[in-house]
Amino acid sequence: MSISAIKIQDLAFQYPRQEGICFKNFNLEITAGERFGLFGPNGAGKTTLMNLMTGLLKYSAGSIRLQDHEINDHPKSINTIFGFVPQDFSFYPELTARENLAFYGAWYGLNKKQIKIRTEELLNVLGLASVADRIVKSFSGGMKRRVNLAIGVMHKPQVLFLDEPTVGVDVQTRHAIINYLKELNETGTTLIYTSHQLEEATELCNKIALIDDGKIIAHDSLDVLLEKHGHEGMEGLFLELTGKRFRD
Amino acid sequence: MHILRATIIKDSKILLRDRVGLFMMFFMPILLVIVITSVQNSTFELVNNNKVSLVVFNKDEGPMGSQLVEALHKIGLFKLQMADSSMSEHNIISVMYDKDALVAVVIPANFTAFIQHKADGIATRALSDPDSMQVKSLAAPELTDSLQMFYHPVMQVSFRQSIEGALRSSVQVIQGETIVKKLYSAVNQKEIPTDLQKQILFSQFPITEIPVSRTGSRTIPNASQHNVPAWTIFAMFFIVLSLGGTMVREKNSGSFIRLKTMPASYLHALYSKQLVYLTVTILQAAVIFAIGNKIFPYIGLPALHLPKDIVALFIVTAVTGYCAVNYAICIGVFANTPEQSNGFGAISIIIMAALGGLIVPSFAMPAHLQKLLQISPLHWALEAYYGLFLEGGKLGDIWMNILSLLGITVLIQILTLYGLKRKNLI
Numbered sequence: 001m002s003i004s005a006i007k008i009q010d011l012a013f014q015y016p017r018q019e020g021i022c023f024k025n026f027n028l029e030i031t032a033g034e035r036f037g038l039f040g041p042n043g044a045g046k047t048t049l050m051n052l053m054t055g056l057l058k059y060s061a062g063s064i065r066l067q068d069h070e071i072n073d074h075p076k077s078i079n080t081i082f083g084f085v086p087q088d089f090s091f092y093p094e095l096t097a098r099e100n101l102a103f104y105g106a107w108y109g110l111n112k113k114q115i116k117i118r119t120e121e122l123l124n125v126l127g128l129a130s131v132a133d134r135i136v137k138s139f140s141g142g143m144k145r146r147v148n149l150a151i152g153v154m155h156k157p158q159v160l161f162l163d164e165p166t167v168g169v170d171v172q173t174r175h176a177i178i179n180y181l182k183e184l185n186e187t188g189t190t191l192i193y194t195s196h197q198l199e200e201a202t203e204l205c206n207k208i209a210l211i212d213d214g215k216i217i218a219h220d221s222l223d224v225l226l227e228k229h230g231h232e233g234m235e236g237l238f239l240e241l242t243g244k245r246f247r248d
Numbered sequence: 249m250h251i252l253r254a255t256i257i258k259d260s261k262i263l264l265r266d267r268v269g270l271f272m273m274f275f276m277p278i279l280l281v282i283v284i285t286s287v288q289n290s291t292f293e294l295v296n297n298n299k300v301s302l303v304v305f306n307k308d309e310g311p312m313g314s315q316l317v318e319a320l321h322k323i324g325l326f327k328l329q330m331a332d333s334s335m336s337e338h339n340i341i342s343v344m345y346d347k348d349a350l351v352a353v354v355i356p357a358n359f360t361a362f363i364q365h366k367a368d369g370i371a372t373r374a375l376s377d378p379d380s381m382q383v384k385s386l387a388a389p390e391l392t393d394s395l396q397m398f399y400h401p402v403m404q405v406s407f408r409q410s411i412e413g414a415l416r417s418s419v420q421v422i423q424g425e426t427i428v429k430k431l432y433s434a435v436n437q438k439e440i441p442t443d444l445q446k447q448i449l450f451s452q453f454p455i456t457e458i459p460v461s462r463t464g465s466r467t468i469p470n471a472s473q474h475n476v477p478a479w480t481i482f483a484m485f486f487i488v489l490s491l492g493g494t495m496v497r498e499k500n501s502g503s504f505i506r507l508k509t510m511p512a513s514y515l516h517a518l519y520s521k522q523l524v525y526l527t528v529t530i531l532q533a534a535v536i537f538a539i540g541n542k543i544f545p546y547i548g549l550p551a552l553h554l555p556k557d558i559v560a561l562f563i564v565t566a567v568t569g570y571c572a573v574n575y576a577i578c579i580g581v582f583a584n585t586p587e588q589s590n591g592f593g594a595i596s597i598i599i600m601a602a603l604g605g606l607i608v609p610s611f612a613m614p615a616h617l618q619k620l621l622q623i624s625p626l627h628w629a630l631e632a633y634y635g636l637f638l639e640g641g642k643l644g645d646i647w648m649n650i651l652s653l654l655g656i657t658v659l660i661q662i663l664t665l666y667g668l669k670r671k672n673l674i
Contacts, residue, residue: 054509058672079511090502094262106254107510135265151506 005032005159005190011062023214035185037205038194041242045214046194050163054084083157087164093137097128097147108155122150142173159190198234212242251512255520277483284479289471299327303352307333310360319418350400356393371430470550476540477633478606484529488576488593491525495580496589514674529569555636560643568629571657578660581667600624628653
């Protein structure tokens with residue numbers, strides 16, 4: 001029997017002072033060890049769902065369970081289970097890459113020795129070793145993306161949430177990030193991933209969900225979905241299920 | 249402890265790498281203290297050493313006009329400049345601007361006649377039967393033209409009133425002299441001897457000014473003793489511009505979102521900011537006091553004399569800095585943008601400085617504002633510093649001020665916690 005990394009049941013959420021319900025009776029289960037991709041057009045609710053799963057937003061009804069912990073009322077200490085790589089750069093640009101990793105490592109509860117070992121490991125794996133002591137402000141967009149990712153995996157999380165981790169990067173950096181995420185998944189980390197890069201669904205995800213207007217409109221492995229809807233690629237499937245009208 | 253240490257290191261590095269921020273935190277307060285002390289010192293010297301430029305238009309052709317000019321000269325407060333007495337009011341104003349004079353006095357044409365007439369009347373009444381009809385019918389003479397004093401509008405009321413007082417005193421000296429002469433000659437049938445005249449009129453009772461001090465020290469407070477502590481407090485509270493803005497920027501940045509998803513509490517970030525910026529405020533005060541003490545004499549300003557109770561000075565500085573830092577954090581928690589934080593922070597500090605007696609002495613404030621000033625932390629900090637710097641007090645003399653300052657700090661912290669919970673930050 002497979003174990004759930006995340007189990008969402010009858011979720012309801014609405015932004016205060018805003019019209020329209022974001023989620024109502026929303027259900028989703030992500031199995032531990034999956035590379036799960038969450039796709040959808042702008043405004044579909046991908047980032048909101050990510051914020052709800054990481055506890056940044058509080059839901060009004062239903063349940064989100066991270067492993068066995070209810071997200072809305074869990075103690076902060078269980079936040080060591082997951083890592084989060086937000087869409088925006090989430091580090092201190094005035095610090096070096098090494099200093100950023102040391103600071104966030106301490107906040108994840110790692111001791112000095114663990115921080116030192118893990119920092120060197122990540123700087124090497126993500127190709128940042130030669131610039132480790134440079135102020136991050138001076139980095140290129142791709143290098144900043146890699147620092148952003150490195151911080152999120154500093155504590156070797158069991159579940160990793162990634163909100164568009166490859167946005168605005170060149171082919172080389174995207175390739176390096178995707179490869180690293182695959183390696184991480186092989187060590188047992190569940191990946192929960194949002195992106196607008198549809199080809200990444202093919203490259204990275206073994207399960208995807210398409211969401212639109214706060215509802216899941218398709219949820220399965222990419223091969224099954226393509227076969228079911230008679231498409232050869234993700235783009236055709238995406239346009240068929242979400243339509244061609246602008247969303248922003 | 250490890251998390252707090254890592255956060256302190258992070259905050260310190262960010263602070264030390266912001267050279268413009270450091271410049272604002274250290275150089276600007278020093279400049280502020282030097283400028284304010286220089287300005288206040290020149291006001292001290294204006295009253296005590298420098299002379300006020302006074303243009304005199306003497307329209308009186310008798311001796312009393314000249315005697316009044318002489319009496320004004322003897323006061324020592326004025327640098328007298330005589331002008332053409334036939335000038336119109338419009339020309340007088342032009343002359344004041346030309347001669348860069350703050351005050352002009354016009355002695356009217358019938359000044360001698362008025363003084364003599366008044367002296368005659370008083371002498372006659374003094375030497376006659378007070379119940380006689382002749383004496384009772386003597387009317388007090390009237391001056392057809394008044395003594396006019398033109399003043400520059402920049403002159404403050406208190407300063408203008410002291411000049412007017414000096415002018416009245418000079419007129420009274422001349423009146424007194426004339427009356428004494430009249431009485432002496434009426435009684436003795438001869439002129440009053442010059443030495444007796446001087447003895448009667450100018451033997452003023454000496455006044456010795458003694459500054460009150462708890463230690464019995466007779467050191468006269470100077471502009472530095474008054475201004476350096478006051479404007480150091482102001483500079484410490486102005487950390488709101490740096491810390492409040494940093495708080496808002498961090499709150500609105502991605503780094504804060506990540507911190508919220510981490511196992512450690514955001515309170516670690518607040519404790520770190522308290523410690524790092526408290527150190528900054530203590531260093532600010534130490535640098536300013538050191539400059540006041542060692543450098544001021546080299547730039548023509550009176551030296552700042554440090555209090556004897558250095559431990560008390562450190563405690564007051566630390567408590568003031570702690571209050572300033574907590575106020576900045578509170579503003580940073582409630583503000584949504586750096587503009588809100590900077591605008592509200594800066595203006596609220598100026599208002600609290602005004603209420604606290606930094607701009608105008610608290611004893612000179614109206615009664616309703618004197619009650620309000622108790623809510624200003626700057627007031628309690630200033631009272632504590634004045635207790636040490638001006639009164640030579642010790643920790644035991646100022647503990648009530650320190651407790652009040654701590655009480656306000658606790659209230660600010662409660663408000664901050666409410667803001668953190670309301671905004672879902674902790």
